[in-house]
Amino acid sequence: MAPKIFLTGATGYLGGDILFALNKAHPDYEISALVRNSEKGAPVAAAFPKTRLVYGGLDDSQLIEDEAARADIVIHTADASDHKGAAEAIARGIAKGHSKENPGFWLHISGTGILTWDDSRTETYGEPPYTKPYDDLERVSDLTNLPDDAFHRDVDKVVLEAASDVVKTAIICPPTIYGEGRGPGNKRSRQVYVLVESTLKNGQAPQLGRGLTEWDNVNVHDLSDLFVLATEAAVKNKSDVDDKLWGKEGYYLAENGHHVWGEISKLVGKTAFEKGYIKEKEAKAMDVEEAKKVAGFEALSWGLNSKGFAKRARKYLGWSPKGTSLEEEIPNIVEGEAKRLAQTTFITPAEVNLAMKLNMDSSFENPAVYLSGPGQASIKESPLPNITDSHSVHFWKHGGIINKVSEANPLIMGHEASGVVHSIGSAVTTLKVGDRVAIEPGRPCRRCKPCKAGRYNLCPSMKFAADPPDSHGTLRKFYEIPEDFCYVLPPDMGLDEGVLVEPTAVAVHACRLAEVKVGIDVVIFGAGTVGLLCAAVAKAMGARKVVSVDVNESRLEFARGFASTDTFLPGSGDTAGTIATQLNTAYFTKGADLVLEATGVESCIGAGIQVLKRGGTYVQVGLGKQRIQFPIVSLSEKEINMKGCFRYNAGDYDLALHLLGGGKVRVKDLITSVKVFEDVTEAWETTARGEGIKTLIRVGGV
Numbered sequence: 001m002a003p004k005i006f007l008t009g010a011t012g013y014l015g016g017d018i019l020f021a022l023n024k025a026h027p028d029y030e031i032s033a034l035v036r037n038s039e040k041g042a043p044v045a046a047a048f049p050k051t052r053l054v055y056g057g058l059d060d061s062q063l064i065e066d067e068a069a070r071a072d073i074v075i076h077t078a079d080a081s082d083h084k085g086a087a088e089a090i091a092r093g094i095a096k097g098h099s100k101e102n103p104g105f106w107l108h109i110s111g112t113g114i115l116t117w118d119d120s121r122t123e124t125y126g127e128p129p130y131t132k133p134y135d136d137l138e139r140v141s142d143l144t145n146l147p148d149d150a151f152h153r154d155v156d157k158v159v160l161e162a163a164s165d166v167v168k169t170a171i172i173c174p175p176t177i178y179g180e181g182r183g184p185g186n187k188r189s190r191q192v193y194v195l196v197e198s199t200l201k202n203g204q205a206p207q208l209g210r211g212l213t214e215w216d217n218v219n220v221h222d223l224s225d226l227f228v229l230a231t232e233a234a235v236k237n238k239s240d241v242d243d244k245l246w247g248k249e250g251y252y253l254a255e256n257g258h259h260v261w262g263e264i265s266k267l268v269g270k271t272a273f274e275k276g277y278i279k280e281k282e283a284k285a286m287d288v289e290e291a292k293k294v295a296g297f298e299a300l301s302w303g304l305n306s307k308g309f310a311k312r313a314r315k316y317l318g319w320s321p322k323g324t325s326l327e328e329e330i331p332n333i334v335e336g337e338a339k340r341l342a343q344t345t346f347i348t349p350a351e352v353n354l355a356m357k358l359n360m361d362s363s364f365e366n367p368a369v370y371l372s373g374p375g376q377a378s379i380k381e382s383p384l385p386n387i388t389d390s391h392s393v394h395f396w397k398h399g400g401i402i403n404k405v406s407e408a409n410p411l412i413m414g415h416e417a418s419g420v421v422h423s424i425g426s427a428v429t430t431l432k433v434g435d436r437v438a439i440e441p442g443r444p445c446r447r448c449k450p451c452k453a454g455r456y457n458l459c460p461s462m463k464f465a466a467d468p469p470d471s472h473g474t475l476r477k478f479y480e481i482p483e484d485f486c487y488v489l490p491p492d493m494g495l496d497e498g499v500l501v502e503p504t505a506v507a508v509h510a511c512r513l514a515e516v517k518v519g520i521d522v523v524i525f526g527a528g529t530v531g532l533l534c535a536a537v538a539k540a541m542g543a544r545k546v547v548s549v550d551v552n553e554s555r556l557e558f559a560r561g562f563a564s565t566d567t568f569l570p571g572s573g574d575t576a577g578t579i580a581t582q583l584n585t586a587y588f589t590k591g592a593d594l595v596l597e598a599t600g601v602e603s604c605i606g607a608g609i610q611v612l613k614r615g616g617t618y619v620q621v622g623l624g625k626q627r628i629q630f631p632i633v634s635l636s637e638k639e640i641n642m643k644g645c646f647r648y649n650a651g652d653y654d655l656a657l658h659l660l661g662g663g664k665v666r667v668k669d670l671i672t673s674v675k676v677f678e679d680v681t682e683a684w685e686t687t688a689r690g691e692g693i694k695t696l697i698r699v700g701g702v
């Protein structure tokens with residue numbers, strides 16, 4: 001009868017590779033694989049049709065117990081070193097289904113993180129080893145008697161205590177594993193891969209402390225060979241070496257080489273540099289906190305010692321590893337990680353504290369603020385963006401938006417955004433990972449007549465952020481955008497100021513349409529963000545007098561300090577005519593040269609036309625009601641140049657950034673407060689109540 005194997009972790013990196021190797025060596029073995037659901041099982045069934053799928057998770061103790069009872073050999077790889085419940089279920093199952101005459105075998109994976117207990121206790125990172133390397137042959141009892149506070153030790157103990165004539169156990173303890181997995185699921189290992197990923201993302205290889213720690217390594221193909229040999233030994237159940245293979249002495253290290261982590265960092269840096277992925281060849285030494293920030297808890301292993309010699313498998317299983325070395329594999333790992341990262345261009349808006357918070361609970365990969373109705377905003381998971389092209393706090397009370405969103409069709413909000421480049425597509429040449437950028441939040445088709453004529457803001461196929469029904473906004477952790485719609489911020493400009501490049505570009509567009517010239521007199525209706533920025537931009541372009549009009553005196557007070565030379569507060573009974581008359585009496589003799597109307601309110605539009613001098617220019621910047629009445633005869637008689645204005649166009653972002661960078665427009669003054677992501681509702685409410693000018697929301701981590 002063919003041996004029955006029960007395997008956990010078939011879609012994982014090591015479990016998948018073991019499944020591959022076992023199938024290749026013994027196509028006749030009857031293998032059952034624990035998979036979480038049919039979706040997870042599909043690739044396993046496709047690659048290994050003979051495999052019997054068992055649906056369940058590590059917490060399904062009864063199921064695991066039953067399968068362990070039925071199997072001749074259990075190969076436990078799924079979270080094996082840390083999931084105590086699953087180990088206990090396996091122990092019970094094997095004991096139940098087997099006898100001294102017909103023992104069950106258990107190949108259990110631990111991890112050489114268990115050897116780092118000494119450094120972990122003293123929180124020593126990056127220092128050379130000061131204890132003797134372990135030896136799984138002559139001093140195997142050191143390994144089976146490690147202290148209780150060592151990583152994985154609690155589960156090791158479950159296995160060691162289960163060992164008997166009925167339950168024959170082998171704990172296999174792999175070090176750093178490398179090489180491409182051949183399984184149906186995850187083909188990528190961790191430690192070195194995360195180090196390479198971090199190098200490519202941050203432009204420099206990380207090194208923990210002095211980088212002198214030593215660790216063992218093994219090629220995944222060699223490691224799978226070890227499992228095949230151990231499985232074969234279980235099938236043969238040879239009595240002469242029984243006590244050497246299983247139970248008290250059945251503890252295996254599985255190295256085929258050793259590395260110094262700092263040397264690996266150096267090699268990764270050099271390789272990535274030579275391949276042109278990064279500009280800094282030398283590794284960057286960092287303390288444990290910084291390392292955790294760049295690469296998470298995986299980074300800790302780079303700073304700990306874990307060294308031993310794998311003699312047992314060589315002696316009693318005839319294991320003779322022949323795969324490529326870690327050092328030989330580094331160029332492949334660098335290429336592979338670069339390729340993987342190139343599949344996505346992510347932008348992450350900035351925040352540190354919140355990122356830590358979100359990472360801690362790790363429930364969302366890409367949290368986003370969805371609006372599903374008036375006043376109904378919530379933070380939910382949104383899909384991680386993918387690169388499809390290799391080149392590549394606003395108000396929820398916007399009438400147009402809330403009419404088009406619903407529970408069924410919620411929309412991610414936000415179109416004013418800055419961020420840090422998280423990864424770039426393979427064809428991207430003008431940006432690198434880590435660049436801080438302002439984001440232009442619309443994607444024109446690039447093909448239509450307006451696009452070709454350089455007026456892409458008029459593109460009928462424009463996909464603009466937070467434009468219902470299906471063009472989602474920027475208020476989330478990761479956002480993907482073509483490189484030519486990113487604008488690198490000057491070194492001394494904050495991401496908070498970067499957010500305000502967007503509304504500044506609106507003002508720049510209006511002022512360019514209006515052809516603002518040196519010495520002209522301007523009236524601006526509205527002293528909200530756009531009105532204020534119009535005032536500042538008009539001033540920067542040379543306007544002589546800038547009069548801001550608003551019904552809110554506190555805004556006008558702010559306007560006087562920010563950019564306007566004068567302000568005007570209309571009374572409650574004022575009509576278009578009386579507003580115009582009062583403005584002219586107070587500030588102009590023959591009328592203003594230019595009106596920028598940023599309210600969309602009928603009386604302001606009327607007043608704007610009436611306050612203009614003959615031949616003056618009027619630009620409608622704000623949006624209001626669909627239909628309004630205004631003095632069209634006056635418009636004709638004065639031959640007023642009236643223009644519509646929509647968002648911004650080629651060159652507007654560049655000029656906006658220039659004005660901000662040069663200090664000509666001080667957007668920092670506009671920022672009332674910066675809220676964290678979770679306080680998004682409060683941020684909106686503050687703004688809706690008319691308190692302050694701009695409330696920013698921070699998302700994600702840098």
Ligand SMILES: [Zn+2]
Pocket residue numbers: 444445446447448449450451456459460461462
């Ligand atoms: Zn177009």
